Amino acid sequence: MVTVEAWCCGHVLRVVSPPKDLKKPRGKKCHFVKFFGTEDHAWIKVEQLKPYHTHKEEMIKINKGKRFQQAVDAVEDFLKKAKGKEQVWGIILFNSLSVSSQPASSMEPISKRLKIVEEDSGSTSIQAADSTAISGSITPTDKRIGFLGLGLMGSGIVSNLLKMGHVVTVWNRTAEKCDLFIQEGARLGRTPAEVASTCDITFSCVSGPKAARDLVFGPSGVLQGIRPGKCYVEMSTVDPETIIELSQVITSRGGRFLESPVAGSQQLSNDGMLVILSAGDRTVYEDCSSCFQAMGKTSFFLGEAGNAARMMLILNMVQGSFMATIAEGLTLAQATGQSQQTFLDILCQGQMASTFSSMFEDILQGNFKPDYYLKHIQKDLRLAISMGDMANHPTPMAAAANEVYKRAKALDQSDNDMSAVYRAYIH
Ligand SMILES: NC(=O)c1ccc[n+]([C@@H]2O[C@H](COP(=O)([O-])OP(=O)(O)OC[C@H]3O[C@@H](n4cnc5c(N)ncnc54)[C@H](OP(=O)(O)O)[C@@H]3O)[C@@H](O)[C@H]2O)c1
Numbered sequence: 292m293v294t295v296e297a298w299c300c301g302h303v304l305r306v307v308s309p310p311k312d313l314k315k316p317r318g319k320k321c322h323f324v325k326f327f328g329t330e331d332h333a334w335i336k337v338e339q340l341k342p343y344h345t346h347k348e349e350m351i352k353i354n355k356g357k358r359f360q361q362a363v364d365a366v367e368d369f370l371k372k373a374k375g376k377e378q379v380w381g382i383i384l385f386n387s388l389s390v391s392s393q394p395a396s397s398m399e400p401i402s403k404r405l406k407i408v409e410e411d412s413g414s415t416s417i418q419a420a421d422s423t424a425i426s427g428s429i430t431p432t433d434k435r436i437g438f439l440g441l442g443l444m445g446s447g448i449v450s451n452l453l454k455m456g457h458v459v460t461v462w463n464r465t466a467e468k469c470d471l472f473i474q475e476g477a478r479l480g481r482t483p484a485e486v487a488s489t490c491d492i493t494f495s496c497v498s499g500p501k502a503a504r505d506l507v508f509g510p511s512g513v514l515q516g517i518r519p520g521k522c523y524v525e526m527s528t529v530d531p532e533t534i535i536e537l538s539q540v541i542t543s544r545g546g547r548f549l550e551s552p553v554a555g556s557q558q559l560s561n562d563g564m565l566v567i568l569s570a571g572d573r574t575v576y577e578d579c580s581s582c583f584q585a586m587g588k589t590s591f592f593l594g595e596a597g598n599a600a601r602m603m604l605i606l607n608m609v610q611g612s613f614m615a616t617i618a619e620g621l622t623l624a625q626a627t628g629q630s631q632q633t634f635l636d637i638l639c640q641g642q643m644a645s646t647f648s649s650m651f652e653d654i655l656q657g658n659f660k661p662d663y664y665l666k667h668i669q670k671d672l673r674l675a676i677s678m679g680d681m682a683n684h685p686t687p688m689a690a691a692a693n694e695v696y697k698r699a700k701a702l703d704q705s706d707n708d709m710s711a712v713y714r715a716y717i718h
């Protein structure tokens with residue numbers, strides 16, 4: 292039951308009923324809140340929340356950041372849409388100034404405080420609290436961080452690393468993309484080799500296998516900067532063979548290697564709410580813990596290098612096939628005289644509601660602004676199918692979906708969002 296809509300340091304949140312078996316923290320009165328758009332819950336002291344309407348202007352003056360303005364827009368938009376439909380008792384605002392000055396213990400996130408969990412499968416996960424909401428509780432590593440690749444994903448990740456107090460040196464093939472981050476406090480690296488040699492941990496997040504290899508093996512590439520003890524973390528979604536090759540060359544130079552591809556979207560990257568899958572050198576994984584807290588909500592350690600790429604391709608294969616199936620359903624609804632909106636409304640009553648519903652609406656409105664490039668999900672389907680081939684395992688659904696994405700690419704949809712696969716069905 293929704294009672295109060297609110298936001299917290301740029302995050303929209305709402306006060307909801309806590310699960311019956313969940314005890315309220317002792318002491319001061321708290322609200323149980325759920326972060327809008329995510330599944331994160333926390334107890335927040337009532338005194339940390341302020342009425343939205345009466346404090347709106349004051350807060351806008353204090354918080355000049357773009358994200359804060361985006362959050363205001365989100366609340367206003369939500370209010371407009373909710374009018375008459377939802378029971379909204381009030382809008383409250385979490386005073387972001389009080390976040391930094393309050394001890395972290397004043398918020399008690401449930402599944403999200405940092406912990407490392409050993410699971411039966413032998414995999415390990417770090418669960419991080421909402422990094423923005425409890426920024427006071429993250430202690431940034433004092434290691435020097437390098438970051439190569441400032442695309443949709445890298446940009447959000449670097450912003451969050453900087454916000455959480457990390458010392459970051461950036462490099463991007465198209466150099467102008469670095470400017471914004473330099474203004475935000477990053478240092479500029481002139482080449483991937485320079486970044487790898489001057490930083491302790493260098494992350495890379497580029498488009499795919501070829502770009503990942505170019506960065507390492509190319510002129511002034513990472514390999515020329517790797518020295519014993521330096522860490523290299525490959526975050527791009529690539530095939531396991533590429534990961535194994537990169538791992539071997541980095542370690543052959545005395546470097547330490549981790550792969551950490553991410554599940555999410557541009558929005559989740561900006562929000563510091565990615566899910567990070569890691570494999571390779573466990574000690575690097577541990578050294579990266581404050582970085583992973585800044586950029587993600589959870590991270591998993593999956594064992595030897597290659598495992599995270601395998602898991603990520605399987606996840607993206609499911610996501611890509613699912614998106615294509617939705618596009619097929621939507622267009623079949625239209626072709627048989629059914630309302631597309633009603634189809635989506637019915638679909639969104641079910642379990643799939645939360646993740647995809649806004650994307651579905653965007654399709655109907657013809658909004659294909661990229662959150663996840665269509666060209667990248669097609670790359671992932673292709674790599675997953677090839678992985679199935681090597682394991683002698685059939686992937687007929689993924690193969691069919693891949694053909695639809697290939698058609699969408701031929702229709703010039705590569706640089707649109709993956710939901711533009713819809714256009715492949717319009718004939
Ligand atoms: N977007 C998502 O929702 C999402 C979600 C999960 C995982 N991923 C994965 O994350 C990775 C990055 O995705 P993205 O959305 O950030 O991609 P993007 O916006 O297309 O950015 C790609 C980045 O790679 C760089 N690049 C491409 N080719 C290069 C080369 N040969 N040498 C050096 N740099 C090169 C680009 O540099 P320029 O700026 O110079 O072009 C840019 O910085 C991909 O592997 C993708 O599959 C994406």
